[in-house]
Amino acid sequence: MYVYVYDDFLNRGKYQKIINRLEIRLTDLGLNGKIIRLAGIKNIRGAIQNEIKLGAKTIIAVGNNQTVNKIIGAIIDTEIYGDFQKKTLLGVVPIGDDNSIAVSLGIKNIEEACQVLLARRLEKIDLGIINQHYFLNQISIQSLGTILEIDDYSLEIGARGELRIINLLSDPTTKVQSNPHDGYLDVYIKTKRNSETHLRAKKIKITNPDNKIIIDGVVEIETPAEVTVKRDQVNLIVGKDRIFE
Amino acid sequence: MFNKASRLEKFKDAETVIGASIKVKGNFQGQGNIIIEGTLEGSLKTDSNIFVGDQAKITANIEASDVIVTGEVRGNIKAKNYLAIGDTAKIFGDVQYGEISVERGAIINGQLSNSNEDIKRTEKIKTEDKTNISSK
Numbered sequence: 001m002y003v004y005v006y007d008d009f010l011n012r013g014k015y016q017k018i019i020n021r022l023e024i025r026l027t028d029l030g031l032n033g034k035i036i037r038l039a040g041i042k043n044i045r046g047a048i049q050n051e052i053k054l055g056a057k058t059i060i061a062v063g064n065n066q067t068v069n070k071i072i073g074a075i076i077d078t079e080i081y082g083d084f085q086k087k088t089l090l091g092v093v094p095i096g097d098d099n100s101i102a103v104s105l106g107i108k109n110i111e112e113a114c115q116v117l118l119a120r121r122l123e124k125i126d127l128g129i130i131n132q133h134y135f136l137n138q139i140s141i142q143s144l145g146t147i148l149e150i151d152d153y154s155l156e157i158g159a160r161g162e163l164r165i166i167n168l169l170s171d172p173t174t175k176v177q178s179n180p181h182d183g184y185l186d187v188y189i190k191t192k193r194n195s196e197t198h199l200r201a202k203k204i205k206i207t208n209p210d211n212k213i214i215i216d217g218v219v220e221i222e223t224p225a226e227v228t229v230k231r232d233q234v235n236l237i238v239g240k241d242r243i244f245e
Numbered sequence: 246m247f248n249k250a251s252r253l254e255k256f257k258d259a260e261t262v263i264g265a266s267i268k269v270k271g272n273f274q275g276q277g278n279i280i281i282e283g284t285l286e287g288s289l290k291t292d293s294n295i296f297v298g299d300q301a302k303i304t305a306n307i308e309a310s311d312v313i314v315t316g317e318v319r320g321n322i323k324a325k326n327y328l329a330i331g332d333t334a335k336i337f338g339d340v341q342y343g344e345i346s347v348e349r350g351a352i353i354n355g356q357l358s359n360s361n362e363d364i365k366r367t368e369k370i371k372t373e374d375k376t377n378i379s380s381k
Contacts, residue, residue, distance in 0.1 A: 141268075153271030153287060161266070175262075195264030195282065199275065 002033025002117075003056040005048065005071055007063030009040045010095060011030030017093055018110065025114045033058075036072070045074040052088055056235070060091040060117065064098040065216040072127065072134050072234065091117050098217045101137045104168040107240025114171070116239040123242070125180040127233035128167040129136040131225050135216045135233070136180075138166040139227065142211040143189050146223075149205040150187075164226055165204060166171065174198075183231035203228050255311070256280050256296045265300050279309075281316075288320075299333050306338075325360065 004026075010019060026032045034051070041047045048071060051059065057242035061067040071090065093113040094102035107113045128135040143161040147154055157163065166186040176198050178186045187206065189197040204227045208215060212220040260277030263269055267283035280297040284312040287305050289295065297303060300318035303363045312324040315331035321338045322328065328342035332350035339355040347353070 150271075151274070153269055155263075155274045156268040156270070157266060158268060159266035189264060189266065189267065191266045193266055195266045197262055197264035197267050197283075199261040199263070 001056050002031060002058050002060060003051045003091075004033055004034060004035045004060045004062050005170060006039075007061075007067040007069065007070070008037070008039035010063060011037070015095060020091060021094075022114075022159065023108050025110070026117075027116055029118050031114065031117050033060075034076070038067075044070055048074040056088060058089045058091055058104075060093055062093045062095060064094065064096050064218070065101045066098065066218040067100050068092055068136060069216055069219070072136065076127070076134055076233070078224060089122065089237050091119075097151045098218060101168065104137055104242065105236060106242035113240060116237060119240070121238050121240060123180075123238045124232040125234055125236055126167055126183060127230045128185060128227065129230060130213065130215060130227045131152075133215050133219060133220060133221065135167060137163050137168045137216050139213050139215050140164045140212045140217075141206065141208055141223070143191055145210055146208040148187065149201075149207075150203070151200045155187075155197075157189060157191070159191035159193050159195070161193075162185070162191065164187045165206075167229060183229060185227060185229050199220050215216045255294055259296070265298075273305075289299075298332075299331075319356070323360075 023093050036051065038044055039191045048059065059071060061071050090106055092102045092105060093110060094107060095155055107116050130139055143157040143163040144159060146157050146163055166178045168174060169176060170182045175186055175196065176186045176188045184200040184202055187199050187201060187204065205224060206227065213225055214220055214224055219226060256278050259280045261275040261279045263281045263283045263285065263344060265282045269283065269285040271287045273285060273287060273289050278294045279291050280296045280298065281301045283301060285303045285305055287295050289303065289305045290308045292310065292324045295307060295309040297316045297318060298313045299315045303317065304319045306320045307318065308323045311327045312322055313329045314334040316335060317335040321336045322336065323341045324343065326343045328340065328345045330347045330353065331337065332348040334351045336353045336355060340353065340357045341360050343360055
């Protein structure tokens with residue numbers, strides 16, 4: 001059974017035509033299912049867990065990175081998570097801005113998303129964890145003044161730029177060959193002095209009193225924060241052009 | 246002796262790169278090949294190879310298979326296989342190597358020793374000891 005979770009921002013009028021087109025296409029392909037609209041729901045976690053208990057085989061995030069993270073956040077570390085891991089697949093239909101997760105999965109638009117759901121190519125991938133939040137793609141922070149503590153050493157960054165900790169790669173222009181199956185996170189720092197840094201780690205503490213961390217381009221949190229990775233935690237439906245091995 | 250292109254070829258897909266704006270403190274133990282262009286204080290070790298770039302300033306003991314130095318190192322270097330020292334290199338510490346090449350202009354302030362010769366010498370001493378013991 002398919003369960004489509006529509007994010008609340010899709011209630012806006014400008015998305016109505018896109019939603020109509022999506023629903024027609026899904027019906028044509030025989031992929032139609034139950035729709036849950038997050039706009040009218042206060043307990044998102046409860047609603048999604050209930051669907052899994054009722055036997056949802058595929059949950060599809062319709063929206064952006066935040067939608068995907070809301071669904072994962074509703075499932076991980078709950079009693080239903082074991083069932084989710086064994087039985088439930090997670091798919092993505094990207095609508096609106098901030099859809100780097102879908103791009104990493106090889107899904108650029110609604111039409112591709114429908115084809116990917118039909119083909120059902122599966123990948124079990126790692127999940128990044130930062131404090132109480134989860135991320136599939138990456139977190140980022142201003143590099144200047146940031147200190148990373150990893151194992152027995154620390155890194156101090158003395159120039160402006162961007163620091164990213166990547167689980168799933170969404171930007172093929174970087175030199176990082178991120179592998180979301182290896183149980184490692186990739187640290188990538190590019191400063192305005194055009195210096196690049198990259199290394200891999202399993203556990204990282206981030207400190208920067210002047211700047212916040214952005215999770216998957218949507219959620220901001222303060223430092224200090226501890227970042228780790230859980231290996232092979234989520235079953236995802238991916239496109240054949242996904243940007244990872 | 247070695248041009249920049251050929252010496253960097255091995256490091257083209259280095260798993261760890263520390264850029265010029267980065268300061269590393271502590272015991273840095275990397276996986277695979279490591280390029281250091283920034284500052285490092287502590288110790289630096291890998292089973293693979295290390296490239297110390299022109300702008301790098303390292304205050305640490307270094308241990309790797311191949312080591313290429315074109316920056317500044319204050320500490321001992323142990324290159325199990327091959328050590329290449331470029332013309333811009335400044336090394337203040339003892340150096341142990343399997344094979345070595347040094348470009349004109351490099352500064353080395355410390356003792357150089359060949360690990361193969363050390364092993365041979367140790368083996369020779371052991372053999373002599375055994376001979377002495379058996380003759381007694």
